[in-house]
Amino acid sequence: MSNLGEPVPRSDGKIKVNGSARFAADQSLPGQLHAVFVSSTIPAGRVANIDTGLALGLPGVVRVLVAGDLPPLHADFNETMVPPLATKSIPMQSDEILHEGQPIAIVLAETLEAAEAGARAVRATYAPAPYINPEAAAPDAVDPERGGYSYLDASEFLKGDPEAAMTSAAHVVQAEYAQPTRHANPMEPSAILASWSGDNLTVYDSVQHLPAVQANLAATFGLERAAVRVISPHTGGGFGVKGYVWPHELLAAMAARVMRRPVKLVLTRRDMYGMVGTQPRVTQEIRLGADSTGKLVSMTHVVSNVTGLTEDYIEFATVPSRSFYACDNISNLQLVRRGNMTLPTYMRSPAEGPGSWALGSAMDELARAVGMDPIDLRLASYAEVDPVSGDPWSSKKLREAYALGSERFGWRSRPAGGTLDGHWRIGCGMADCSQGVTRFGSTVRVLLKADGTARFESSLCDVGQGPATIFAQVVGEILGLSPDRVHAVTGDTNLPPAGPTYGSATTISTGTALHQAATAVRDRLARLCGWPVAEIAMRGGSIVRGTESRTIEAVLSEAGVSELSGDGALEIENYADAGLPGFPARSFGAIFVEVGVDPELGLLRLRRATGAYSVGRILNARTARSQMIGGIVWGWGQAAMEASHFEPSLGRWHAKDLANVVLPVNADIPPEIDIAFVDEFDPNAGPLGVRSVGTMAATGVAAAVANAVYDAIGIRVRELPITPDKLVQG
Amino acid sequence: MRNFSYAQATSRADAIALLQQPETMSIAGGTELLNWKRIGIVEPARVVDITGIPDMEGVEALPNGGVRIGALTKLNDVAQHALIRDAYPVFSQAILKAASAQIRNLATIGGNPLQRVRCAYFRAEEPTPCNKRVAGSGCSAVAGIHDKHAIFGWTEDCVAVHPADPPVALAALDAAYVIENAKGVRRVPVQDIHVMPSENPAWHNILGNGDLITAIEIGAAATTSAYLKIRERESFEYATVSAAVALDLDGDVIRRARIALGSVAMRPWRLNATEQQLVGQRIGSSEAVAAVDAGFVDARPLSSNAYKITIARNATLRAIELAARAA
Numbered sequence A: 001m002s003n004l005g006e007p008v009p010r011s012d013g014k015i016k017v018n019g020s021a022r023f024a025a026d027q028s029l030p031g032q033l034h035a036v037f038v039s040s041t042i043p044a045g046r047v048a049n050i051d052t053g054l055a056l057g058l059p060g061v062v063r064v065l066v067a068g069d070l071p072p073l074h075a076d077f078n079e080t081m082v083p084p085l086a087t088k089s090i091p092m093q094s095d096e097i098l099h100e101g102q103p104i105a106i107v108l109a110e111t112l113e114a115a116e117a118g119a120r121a122v123r124a125t126y127a128p129a130p131y132i133n134p135e136a137a138a139p140d141a142v143d144p145e146r147g148g149y150s151y152l153d154a155s156e157f158l159k160g161d162p163e164a165a166m167t168s169a170a171h172v173v174q175a176e177y178a179q180p181t182r183h184a185n186p187m188e189p190s191a192i193l194a195s196w197s198g199d200n201l202t203v204y205d206s207v208q209h210l211p212a213v214q215a216n217l218a219a220t221f222g223l224e225r226a227a228v229r230v231i232s233p234h235t236g237g238g239f240g241v242k243g244y245v246w247p248h249e250l251l252a253a254m255a256a257r258v259m260r261r262p263v264k265l266v267l268t269r270r271d272m273y274g275m276v277g278t279q280p281r282v283t284q285e286i287r288l289g290a291d292s293t294g295k296l297v298s299m300t301h302v303v304s305n306v307t308g309l310t311e312d313y314i315e316f317a318t319v320p321s322r323s324f325y326a327c328d329n330i331s332n333l334q335l336v337r338r339g340n341m342t343l344p345t346y347m348r349s350p351a352e353g354p355g356s357w358a359l360g361s362a363m364d365e366l367a368r369a370v371g372m373d374p375i376d377l378r379l380a381s382y383a384e385v386d387p388v389s390g391d392p393w394s395s396k397k398l399r400e401a402y403a404l405g406s407e408r409f410g411w412r413s414r415p416a417g418g419t420l421d422g423h424w425r426i427g428c429g430m431a432d433c434s435q436g437v438t439r440f441g442s443t444v445r446v447l448l449k450a451d452g453t454a455r456f457e458s459s460l461c462d463v464g465q466g467p468a469t470i471f472a473q474v475v476g477e478i479l480g481l482s483p484d485r486v487h488a489v490t491g492d493t494n495l496p497p498a499g500p501t502y503g504s505a506t507t508i509s510t511g512t513a514l515h516q517a518a519t520a521v522r523d524r525l526a527r528l529c530g531w532p533v534a535e536i537a538m539r540g541g542s543i544v545r546g547t548e549s550r551t552i553e554a555v556l557s558e559a560g561v562s563e564l565s566g567d568g569a570l571e572i573e574n575y576a577d578a579g580l581p582g583f584p585a586r587s588f589g590a591i592f593v594e595v596g597v598d599p600e601l602g603l604l605r606l607r608r609a610t611g612a613y614s615v616g617r618i619l620n621a622r623t624a625r626s627q628m629i630g631g632i633v634w635g636w637g638q639a640a641m642e643a644s645h646f647e648p649s650l651g652r653w654h655a656k657d658l659a660n661v662v663l664p665v666n667a668d669i670p671p672e673i674d675i676a677f678v679d680e681f682d683p684n685a686g687p688l689g690v691r692s693v694g695t696m697a698a699t700g701v702a703a704a705v706a707n708a709v710y711d712a713i714g715i716r717v718r719e720l721p722i723t724p725d726k727l728v729q730g
Numbered sequence B: 001m002r003n004f005s006y007a008q009a010t011s012r013a014d015a016i017a018l019l020q021q022p023e024t025m026s027i028a029g030g031t032e033l034l035n036w037k038r039i040g041i042v043e044p045a046r047v048v049d050i051t052g053i054p055d056m057e058g059v060e061a062l063p064n065g066g067v068r069i070g071a072l073t074k075l076n077d078v079a080q081h082a083l084i085r086d087a088y089p090v091f092s093q094a095i096l097k098a099a100s101a102q103i104r105n106l107a108t109i110g111g112n113p114l115q116r117v118r119c120a121y122f123r124a125e126e127p128t129p130c131n132k133r134v135a136g137s138g139c140s141a142v143a144g145i146h147d148k149h150a151i152f153g154w155t156e157d158c159v160a161v162h163p164a165d166p167p168v169a170l171a172a173l174d175a176a177y178v179i180e181n182a183k184g185v186r187r188v189p190v191q192d193i194h195v196m197p198s199e200n201p202a203w204h205n206i207l208g209n210g211d212l213i214t215a216i217e218i219g220a221a222a223t224t225s226a227y228l229k230i231r232e233r234e235s236f237e238y239a240t241v242s243a244a245v246a247l248d249l250d251g252d253v254i255r256r257a258r259i260a261l262g263s264v265a266m267r268p269w270r271l272n273a274t275e276q277q278l279v280g281q282r283i284g285s286s287e288a289v290a291a292v293d294a295g296f297v298d299a300r301p302l303s304s305n306a307y308k309i310t311i312a313r314n315a316t317l318r319a320i321e322l323a324a325r326a327a
Ligand SMILES: Cc1cc2nc3c(=O)[nH]c(=O)nc-3n(C[C@H](O)[C@H](O)[C@H](O)COP(=O)(O)OP(=O)(O)OC[C@H]3O[C@@H](n4cnc5c(N)ncnc54)[C@H](O)[C@@H]3O)c2cc1C
Pocket: B025, B026, B027, B028, B029, B030, B031, B032, B033, B034, B050, B071, B072, B097, B098, B099, B100, B103, B106, B107, B108, B109, B110, B111, B112, B113, B114, B115, B163, B164, B165, B166, B207, B211, B212, B213, B214, B236, B237, B238, B239
């Protein structure tokens, strides 16, 4: 029986729960120094003076590094790309301040406590300059010279003649939607332990992609890549903010270089607001035009997001309006609002996350204007092919997902909007969930041992979603072993380089390479037996041909080899693509929610949700379901409470903690979170038949919630989060 | 964090003596004090651990029908005590809606009213104008971000609210703190321990060096009572607004109502006008609604928190309904 699809528990589950998993910050090296940043308290200007005298007098404080103390960036650094380097603006290379929270000094001490005390004792004075509040800045065109983010998708798109089509539309809805900046706040903050041995650098780092860290650290110091080793056995959540390489990683390595001692740096929760990225505030103007039958005839979508002054980070929220629905006339435009802030980044869920919030709301407004059920409205403009290229999708079973989700939720027999349950008014809403597939070049090695166990090796990092678990299932499936006989060796750049663990790209990318590697091992084993590959099967630790069967142990020991190895690689031109050429790939689904609103008290609560998805083949029912539940919870936070407010007169995040920035807790999440997958194998997405799972789960949720709120009390909320002040009625 | 010396007090007198030294603070559960030290809100040179003092923990019935609660009793132990659960549901509910189970197992009921404001300017690690951090430095919130701030009793010098839940219930129950110092013992009505910004915007409470809260005393049972806490998430979050109501009913006619609101001012806010007008009114009547409205005549919104007035008014009505249902 196949073990693919089985709900195998996560192999790292036990050590994560009992606390024995060792994260980057849990590593220690003899002679290490603890680093704590002193960061700018003003948003713009220059550092005038840094007085370190008091700090250096404290017991345990060894050194306070300021700008001139750090090595300059090597010429190779000019060749690095943004992204995967998050920003080229590296603090402490000059006295310039580009945002509040930017590091201006590094206190190094024998203990963390001493370093913290030292950081508090450093006295900095500034020459402030007028600062630009990004949220108040006028939207500007994207500048392709400012970093490489603009190359990741289209800033402008035009198809047909949307203006003309709009004038002839029977129904037009037009609205502006906004969502605030949100910080990811993974449970484990970013942390790095850097240590030099001659010209070789080793770092333990909390990241989502090891080779990017290796390449950028090498360029920073002008080293060969092989001289830099990155180790990241576990990462305690990332949600995107550990995806790219952030300046603190370079600064820690620089400090270790200067001090000739290992340096350990663990960002504080407050540092996480100033030194790594965030999902930016996004405002969106949408116009939808439909004919009298509800079919979309025109869509215009203009998006602007806040960004820093050095690079244009672009939150591609226009993606949904050119990929969710069939429409002949579409225009998209991305703009940016630049100001003194830390550069934003791709955070769960990028592009389609913000985009689906606005488009999913606008579609609901259109459905009400036309007088159609929102599912029927969507079916009227069902995109059979990719609206951008006109190519057929790799596979799309969204119709089936609508039917499955609507059946399980009871959508067609839902209570009328506003139905009372005590003081609660009940409302239901739905929206599309979708995320484009990304594939990254990846390599893997699989080893089959004489004792009948197997191992796979890859620099892959498991951020907790479960790739190490499902990859053991894949190897087990191909080599006929139970998954617990397959061991993962991951999280080290000394292993074959893997693509990143973000964008839900791991399973399709590294999984494809893994499939190849395991298949190569199997074929080698067949050859050792002298059996044609086409005639064998692997089962229960044995190789089987017709009625003949030999154990792996027996074959290897007779051949006198201790192990068989196979390499696999997913090779992709220009490193990343959006699926097999000619087959645009995208995961699809729909989310249905029921909320309760108490308008007298301004309360909004989730009562139940159903998500139904077309994502390709499910390799592990448990980890896939967990990803979707996590995404819905994440989406509930986006919908109902999360916001990082930019304090306009101070030019910084108003609250840099988890006390004044509210996230959902268990009590907010009802047990009735129902997850269903359409039975699907995507033959055009790779040998495993998978597309992408986790990232898309957080798309659509905010729109479904806003639509449900409208259903319940007739108030259309177009600015997230949907807090009591927007709901309360006399 | 500044280094400090640590001593364990062995008796109330010992604690009171130790606390009179300069730059000295007591520590009970430590759930607030440690946060303040990490942020840099306080930097005491000496910390006196009062948790070892005998006779300051536990709940006991008083001869006159009320109860006395030792200041060192943990929040969860208070809320789950039969004397509290059965006789003062409003108080038990207010405690159980505070913080998280873990914090309630550590935090003491005596330390709870001494927690400080949650205003994000006050809790910032960066230097920020805030009269409660640095007296005379100004108030960033009054013209800044203040959507969760006060609707009663604020001044331009501070618009923060006191965030604690249990004292709101205690205020509705006319409870008192028993405070001991070198000069003797005094009893202070629960809401009077807090300092309003008109009195002194830099202060939180009236406790001075060497003042020890030893107990809380509550009068006769109030079984017809309820606590309603409004917040955007269901648990582990401070109130946007809360309402504590204790009723004395004759059928559905109100003989006496005691109502306190939380997170609307720098102290639990008794709705005196409402309480007076409710006497003799029926639960759910239009007169009762008018009586509640009377309590909000002197409510004053800031530029972005008028919604709190509406919620507070509706929460009051709802809490009256909940309390009446408990009868
Ligand atoms: C994350 C979080 C969430 C919270 N949520 C809520 C909430 O929703 N509602 C709520 O009401 N509270 C909440 N709290 C506050 C919590 O209830 C208080 O921190 C706690 O009750 C304080 O008690 P403690 O014993 O830990 O005080 P400590 O931290 O030990 O002391 C606090 C202050 O009181 C002084 N002190 C303590 N005991 C005495 C005494 N007997 N006499 C004189 N002075 C004394 C100390 O010197 C110190 O100044 C929350 C706290 C946290 C950390």
